[in-house]
Amino acid sequence: MEITFELGYALDTFYFLICGALVMWMAAGFAMLEAGLVRAKNTTEILTKNVTLFAIACTMYMICGYDIMYGGGIFLDGIVGDGATGVIEDAATYAPSADFYFQVVFVATAMSIVSGAVAERMKLWAFLAFAVVMTGFIYPMEGAWTWNGDAVFGMYVLGDMGFSDFAGSGIVHMAGAAAALAGVLVLGPRKGKYTADGKVNAIPGANLPLATLGTFILWMGWFGFNGGSVLATSSVENANAVAVVFMNTNAAAAGGAIAALILARIMFGKADLTMVLNGALAGLVAITAEPSTPTPLLATLFGALGGLLVVLSIIFLDKLKIDDPVGAISVHGVVGLLGLILVPFTNEGSTITGQLLGAATIFIWVFVTSLITWVIIKAIMGVRVSEEEEFEGVDVSECGLEAYPDFTSGR
Numbered sequence: 001m002e003i004t005f006e007l008g009y010a011l012d013t014f015y016f017l018i019c020g021a022l023v024m025w026m027a028a029g030f031a032m033l034e035a036g037l038v039r040a041k042n043t044t045e046i047l048t049k050n051v052t053l054f055a056i057a058c059t060m061y062m063i064c065g066y067d068i069m070y071g072g073g074i075f076l077d078g079i080v081g082d083g084a085t086g087v088i089e090d091a092a093t094y095a096p097s098a099d100f101y102f103q104v105v106f107v108a109t110a111m112s113i114v115s116g117a118v119a120e121r122m123k124l125w126a127f128l129a130f131a132v133v134m135t136g137f138i139y140p141m142e143g144a145w146t147w148n149g150d151a152v153f154g155m156y157v158l159g160d161m162g163f164s165d166f167a168g169s170g171i172v173h174m175a176g177a178a179a180a181l182a183g184v185l186v187l188g189p190r191k192g193k194y195t196a197d198g199k200v201n202a203i204p205g206a207n208l209p210l211a212t213l214g215t216f217i218l219w220m221g222w223f224g225f226n227g228g229s230v231l232a233t234s235s236v237e238n239a240n241a242v243a244v245v246f247m248n249t250n251a252a253a254a255g256g257a258i259a260a261l262i263l264a265r266i267m268f269g270k271a272d273l274t275m276v277l278n279g280a281l282a283g284l285v286a287i288t289a290e291p292s293t294p295t296p297l298l299a300t301l302f303g304a305l306g307g308l309l310v311v312l313s314i315i316f317l318d319k320l321k322i323d324d325p326v327g328a329i330s331v332h333g334v335v336g337l338l339g340l341i342l343v344p345f346t347n348e349g350s351t352i353t354g355q356l357l358g359a360a361t362i363f364i365w366v367f368v369t370s371l372i373t374w375v376i377i378k379a380i381m382g383v384r385v386s387e388e389e390e391f392e393g394v395d396v397s398e399c400g401l402e403a404y405p406d407f408t409s410g411r
Contacts, residue, residue, distance in 0.1 A: 015228070016101075017102075019223075019227055020102040022220065022227075023228065025221045026225065031046070032211065036212070037274065039205070045398045046116075058108065066103060113176030113180055114183060118187055121385060122385070123381070130374065145158060146158055152361055163354040163358035168225075168289075169289035169339030170289065172288075173332035177334075179370040181367060188323075203325070208273055219284065222249055222253070222288075227249070229245075256282045257307060260276050275310075278314065282331050285331060290342070290346060293347045294345075310327065314327045
């Protein structure tokens with residue numbers, strides 16, 4: 001059965017918008033996950049960061065980010081009116097404004113990754129200043145070199161070198177982790193996390209039910225993240241591709257959770273819920289680079305590899321005294337790299353060389369520019385709260401109210 005162009009355009013636009021809404025809902029997932037994995041005295045600040053970073057991402061990407069990445073014009077003046085006036089270009093399969101909406105929630109996702117890694121000791125306004133630069137310039141530049149296919153420094157085009165990243169294991173997740181790593185190195189660990197003799201002190205989160213809810217919200221939102229990246233659903237071929245992507249995304253998350261649970265039981269003698277949660281997210285990150293070509297079994301195995309790797313990575317980073325309260329650098333960075341490396345095993349259009357070149361380009365650009373930005377912010381306003389404020393909790397010093405005023409024992 002054939003479908004008219006106008007109906008296909010409308011259907012693909014609607015599908016794009018619904019998937020974008022699912023990805024937007026991931027902002028709630030990040031907020032709940034992070035709020036559950038920090039101490040009670042820092043919860044309000046985490047929630048404030050997550051709401052505000054989303055607003056900043058939307059605004060900065062509208063002002064200049066989308067223009068840098070896709071050429072949509074400053075303040076979107078290159079696409080405004082196309083959808084509203086009914087003007088349809090022959091090459092388009094969905095409204096340009098729908099594309100902006102779908103892309104902007106990806107920007108916010110990358111920035112959300114940074115939030116959890118620097119939690120419990122960073123100044124709120126320093127974080128928000130970085131969010132302006134990250135979402136308005138750093139992320140759009142590497143996005144232009146990858147998804148838009150622009151030449152990198154005029155030397156090479158990543159797609160021509162065999163680089164492929166279907167929905168952003170590297171472009172979104174590893175980029176967010178690279179920015180987070182730079183911030184953590186400038187910031188330093190939380191007080192009491194590491195002892196002089198190298199011992200690691202666990203700092204439990206205040207609300208594991210909330211962290212679990214956040215993980216399920218992210219799991220759900222990932223169907224929009226990966227499924228929407230098919231970019232269309234109005235043909236039989238595209239509809240089948242969407243279904244495969246949904247199926248493999250779910251399979252990878254399940255594989256990651258199971259593998260992390262088993263490895264944690266072997267290593268720690270207990271079922272560690274936080275590792276299970278991070279294992280599920282790691283499985284999702286691992287499959288994001290290519291969810292359309294693996295079989296369901298391979299998708300499960302790829303997710304399981306991510307689940308195993310994230311447990312080992314979290315332990316290893318702790319040994320290096322890189323303090324990441326939610327495991328964001330491991331989940332999104334280390335496993336993001338794994339996701340890129342796995343692509344050539346099922347996608348013949350990609351190469352290991354191209355994947356490594358793309359990964360290096362993304363990481364070096366984001367890490368170096370983020371490090372410079374963090375250092376400048378530190379020099380201007382400082383990035384870390386005082387030792388007294390950290391002890392009392394940043395909720396009071398940064399936001400002036402507590403998330404759990406009736407339960408202060410969580411401190």
